[in-house]
Amino acid sequence: MLEDTLYEVKGPKTLFEMSWPEVEEALAKTDVVIVPVGSVEQHGTHLPLGSDTMQATDMAKMVIKQLADEGLTICAAPTIPFGVSHAHLKFPGTITVSSETLMRVITDVCRSLHLHGFRKFMLLLGHGGNLPTLRLVANELALIMKDSKIIVPDWLPVMGAKYPEVLTSSRPRHEHHSGEGETARMVYSTPKLVSKNRGEPFYVPEELDPYAKKPYTGSVTIARSGWGMKEMTAFGVMGDPSIATAETGEKVYKVIIDWLCQVTKAELL
Ligand SMILES: [Zn+2]
Numbered sequence: 001m002l003e004d005t006l007y008e009v010k011g012p013k014t015l016f017e018m019s020w021p022e023v024e025e026a027l028a029k030t031d032v033v034i035v036p037v038g039s040v041e042q043h044g045t046h047l048p049l050g051s052d053t054m055q056a057t058d059m060a061k062m063v064i065k066q067l068a069d070e071g072l073t074i075c076a077a078p079t080i081p082f083g084v085s086h087a088h089l090k091f092p093g094t095i096t097v098s099s100e101t102l103m104r105v106i107t108d109v110c111r112s113l114h115l116h117g118f119r120k121f122m123l124l125l126g127h128g129g130n131l132p133t134l135r136l137v138a139n140e141l142a143l144i145m146k147d148s149k150i151i152v153p154d155w156l157p158v159m160g161a162k163y164p165e166v167l168t169s170s171r172p173r174h175e176h177h178s179g180e181g182e183t184a185r186m187v188y189s190t191p192k193l194v195s196k197n198r199g200e201p202f203y204v205p206e207e208l209d210p211y212a213k214k215p216y217t218g219s220v221t222i223a224r225s226g227w228g229m230k231e232m233t234a235f236g237v238m239g240d241p242s243i244a245t246a247e248t249g250e251k252v253y254k255v256i257i258d259w260l261c262q263v264t265k266a267e268l269l
Contacts, residue, residue, distance in 0.1 A: 010189075011061035012068065016078035023075070023116070031119040032074040032268045034060045035109060037102070037134060038126035039083030042091030042229070044178035044237035046195040047186055049093045051178075053081045056126025058189045062257045063264065072269060076124075077113060080105055083127045087228035091236055099133040106137045107144075114145045120268040121150045124260075128156055132221075153263045155256045162255045168243050174203050176211065177229070179239015181252050188249025201240035208232045 009017050015033075018026070038053025048054070060076035067074055082105075085096040097105075110121055121141070123134045131154060138150040159181070163172040169180045176182075186194050206212045208231070214220070229236055 010058070012064045012076075014057070014060065014076040014078055026073060026075050027117045029073040030075060031117055032122070032264070033113050033118040033120070034063065034074065034076040034122045034124050035106065035113070036060045036076065036079040036124040036126055037083060037106065037130050038079050038081055039085045039129065040081055040093070040095040041083070041085035041088040041127070042094050042236045043182070044199060044241060045235050046198040046237075046241055047178055047183060048190075048193045049095075050081065051182070051186055052083065052127040053079050054190055054193075055182075055185055056124055058185075059126070059253070059256060059260065060124055062253060063260050066257055066261050067264065067269075072265075074264065074268070075118070077109060079126065080109065083130045084133055085127070085129060087129065088236070090228060090230035099136070102130065102133050103137040103140065106134070107141060110141050110148075110150070111145060114148060119145075119148050121148065122260075122264065122268065123150060123152045125152065125154060125156070131156075149268065151263070151267050153260055155259055158259045159252060159256050162252075166251045166255060167248060168245075169240055171203060171239075174209075174211075175239035177233075177239075178237045178241060180241060180244045180248065181239070183241035183244035184246070184249035185252055186249070187244050188246040188253060191246065198241040198244070199235055199237065201242060202233055202235065202237045203240075204232045204238055 015023055036056035038056040040049050043051040057079045064074055064076055082095055082097045084099055084102060085094055088094040089096055134152045138152050141150045167175055167180050169175050
């Protein structure tokens with residue numbers, strides 16, 4: 001049975017929830033639009049596959065609300081639910097699309113929005129694995145959409161830098177996928193979909209940890225056949241989800257949203 005809360009609108013409406021006259025009215029006030037991009041991928045045994053897509057939607061709504069409180073209007077497109085999630089494919093239910101497909105979808109979405117008068121676009125990261133693709137497509141879009149500006153804010157390092165202050169974990173720098181921070185954000189915004197049984201904390205052994213210090217400086221992209229999340233973490237968790245609370249989730253979101261609003265005002269308004 002469908003729950004009667006299924007179509008409840010949480011926070012401000014995105015274009016997905018607006019009628020065309022409502023969009024027309026918004027376009028009279030703004031040419032700024034957020035295009036959130038999520039994923040459908042495993043998030044441990046306690047979080048839904050749509051966690052990144054839900055968080056991307058929630059972040060877009062929180063940014064709209066915070067700016068509206070300052071008298072500023074911007075819009076958000078519906079969240080593109082699919083992302084580049086190759087690394088999670090060994091877990092049931094994960095859906096991945098190629099970078100090329102994702103770029104094409106984002107391009108068509110943005111071109112449609114551009115046709116209606118939107119000129120400034122924020123491609124909102126819902127899943128770290130989408131970052132290279134978002135950066136690439138932003139450059140292509142600037143070439144094909146007249147008078148446009150596209151930004152891709154990477155809030156992950158901004159949030160990570162605050163983790164030692166905000167999280168309760170004794171290993172805040174090792175809280176990653178489905179760990180304390182991410183679970184806390186889901187407990188804050190979508191508690192009904194977070195399993196009561198959060199499973200055991202799991203920290204990836206240093207020799208397998210992609211975030212561990214390397215014996216060299218500089219950034220190296222590593223793509224390895226047959227190697228993904230399953231090889232690093234049997235249940236898909238990196239960190240301790242058991243200590244996550246709504247209160248922590250609210251604090252983490254505040255760090256992200258304050259920064260995204262600051263970036264929006266500096267770059268798009
Ligand atoms: Zn996630």
